[in-house]
Amino acid sequence: MHHSIEVEDLHFSYPDGHVALNGATLSVAPGEKVALLGPNGAGKSTLILHLNGILKPTSGRVHVAGIDVPNCSKSELAKVRAAVGLVFQQPDDQLFSPTVFDDVAFGPIYQGLPESEVRARVRDALAAVKMSDYVDRVSHHLSVGQKKRIAIATVLSMKPDLLVLDEPTAGLDPRGRRELMHLLHELPQTMLISTHDLAMVRELLPRTIVMEGGRVVANGPTNEILADEVLLHAHGLEKP
Amino acid sequence: MLSSPAQMHVPDGFLTTTVSIVLWVLAVLAIVVALRRVGNDLGERQVPLMGVLAACIFAGQMLNFPVAGGTSGHLIGAALAAILLGPWAGILVLACVTGIQALIFQDGGLLAMGSNIVNMGVVSVFTAWGVYRIVQMAARGARWGMIVGGFAAAWISVVVASMAAALQLAASGASPANVAIPTMAGVHMLIGIGEGLITVGALSFLAATRRDLVSHDKTAAVAGRGVWIAGLVLAIGLAVASPLASTHPDGLERVAADIGFLDRAQSSPYKIFSDYMIPGIHNQALSTIVAGVVGVLLVFVVAYGVARMRRGANTAS
Amino acid sequence: MHVHFLDPYQDLRSPVHALDARVKLVLALVFILVVSLTPNGAWASLLLLFAVAVSAVLLAGLNVGYVLRRAGLALPFALAALPLVFTAPGARIELGATGISLSQIGIERLLSIFFKSYVSMQMAIVLASATSFPDLLQAMRAIRLPKLLVAIFGLMWRYLFVLVDEAMRLLRARDSRSGALDAARNVGGSISWRARSAGGMAGNLFMRSFERGDRIYDAMAARGYDGEVRSMRHPALSAQSLRVLVAGLVLLSVLFALPRLFA
Incomplete structure (x- = not known):
């Protein structure tokens, strides 16, 4: 199967011995929009870092876009990294270049695209997040909401099939959050979104996966999971 | 709070072109070697880690503490960087900090940047690292090694770097050696105390929260033996050269005789200014400084000897 | 702006x-x-x-x-x-x-x-x-400074603003706990204590920066960074x-x- 995530019995421990993933299994089909819920420390962020090979599992399988990520070649890894657009929680970590242009162009440059194509990608990606006027700005002058949009543009410019977002609405004011949800709603890519924002999940994401203790504890249609108060309560979540 | 805290950064105009260019060449050589060494060690992480840590040292220099009379002390950071990152990464970080200070704040000249990189980066970092290693070896992992070593490394590196700057000024004919060296060193002996305390505070915090960051095996492996020997040679070289250069008494005596402020100067104690120095000339101070430097070197030698003996005993048993 | x-x-x-x-x-x-x-x-x-x-x-x-x-x-x-x-x-x-x-x-x-x-x-x-x-x-x-060095400069400049803000927050947190220190009357501990507590803040800042460095690396690697510094050519x-x-x-x-x- 192509353009999708398949994770099977994934185990991972950090060098200090902390076990972050303990047999996680999940899959995302092409075109799906899936929420990843769970309390802090459930292993969501660690799982996300496996999807493009930044972390290597202790054991288990990770297939993304048909590629066996932990065991693939360098060129296949580059393909995976282009296919998976990872948007980190802190936009200040994601935006590491002096100007907005440099940041959005970073991925395409490392994909080895010719300059004219890089420029076109930057223009399209910024247009997609409605930030075209900010191309020459320096990142530290932007608001949190603007930074989050640019952060999404930095991966859109790589034309990914799959967007993986870590806490996209965290730290936004209500208007910023609303604008970001509009943007996510418009984007056509397959999505996996790690979040605590259950109201957004209900509005945007038809399927929900709940993690706790490094494994998946629930997986199903969002309306069923959000209706199950016992389940939500057991995993530190609150009904929106 | 509208500019970075001024330090002993030499502005343009003070050094002759020859001195500036020689120091630029030295700085470039050090940076090129450092890039290679750090690249080997950190690989792909070199750019993000060095960049963010250089920004960290810069920002850390804004963490000040009130001293007295409206003045304040603040971190310089060469010793901290050397201890936590090893000498090569330390040089790289301090070179970047010095470069940005000159480019953004005009704190230190552009032609004089080579000199400032050598003083703040190469000399401070090597000295600090050499001192820290030696105390560590003597302490053999005991906690006092971190505290004493951190303090000594910071203090000595600040003083030695200031002497290097003074020597360059003297070599450029911008300041008489017998005035520049003792006053620079004297002022920085006081500034160095603050630097030592801050460095110890930072190391203690890290030892309590992230022990792995202060474990020195890592840096030992990065650097190899040659480096701390180089650090020591550098420190001793400067320490010996400086008093030598400043013991030509005629200049000092003439000043004293001509303007007769020797008596006044002797009665006014040194004050820490947040930036540069005061031209307090001081016969008493000169001898104290020389004695201090000799004392520091003696401590060095003793600590080194102890470390060697213990190591010898270790391998023998 | x-x-x-x-x-x-x-x-x-x-x-x-x-x-x-x-x-x-x-x-x-x-x-x-x-x-x-x-x-x-x-x-x-x-x-x-x-x-x-x-x-x-x-x-x-x-x-x-x-x-x-x-x-x-x-x-x-x-x-x-x-x-x-x-x-x-x-x-x-x-x-x-x-x-x-x-x-x-x-x-x-x-x-x-x-x-x-x-x-x-x-x-x-x-x-x-x-x-x-x-x-x-x-x-x-363009004047041929080492590419790695320029890349480090660029990152440093970007994070200056972030880390100086962090340092300011640490200072504000200290000042709001200890009130305005009056050095003349020696309120707020000895100079040595003050220096060491400033050091604690520096250590704190260092630790956070170190961790941030790792996160930035992750973000760079996720977009294909492989250790080589690449950029667009300069226009003539x-x-x-x-x-x-x-x-x-x-x-x-x-x-x-x-x-x-x-x-």
């Missing part, structure tokens, strides 16, 4: 702002080199160089008073050169009956150092105020920039040669 105190760049429209950053960087550096090479006491040349610096300030549309004031920031350093007045050799000037005598050479050297420092500083201010740092980075790449220098560069270099060569022709 809001101005950050860490960023001296002034977003104005001026011929100097419009000039290619590569040309500006090279001309500023050569200017400072020429100032340094000008012999002490060559007052005519030094005045001409001062005039060039002030012209650059005016052309860049900067506030002359501001630049002249700010350029004085390095002057306290001249205290280091003050003793020259007494110690330098040569003819001496007796100051009446005070018994103090000054060296003519010493005075000349001191004033020259003062002046050179001041003029160089002006040009450095023009460069920083009329060139955005990202442009300066590109210029550094325009004919106009080239003309300015050549004209500037010719002017500076003349200023370099003048004191030597008339010496």
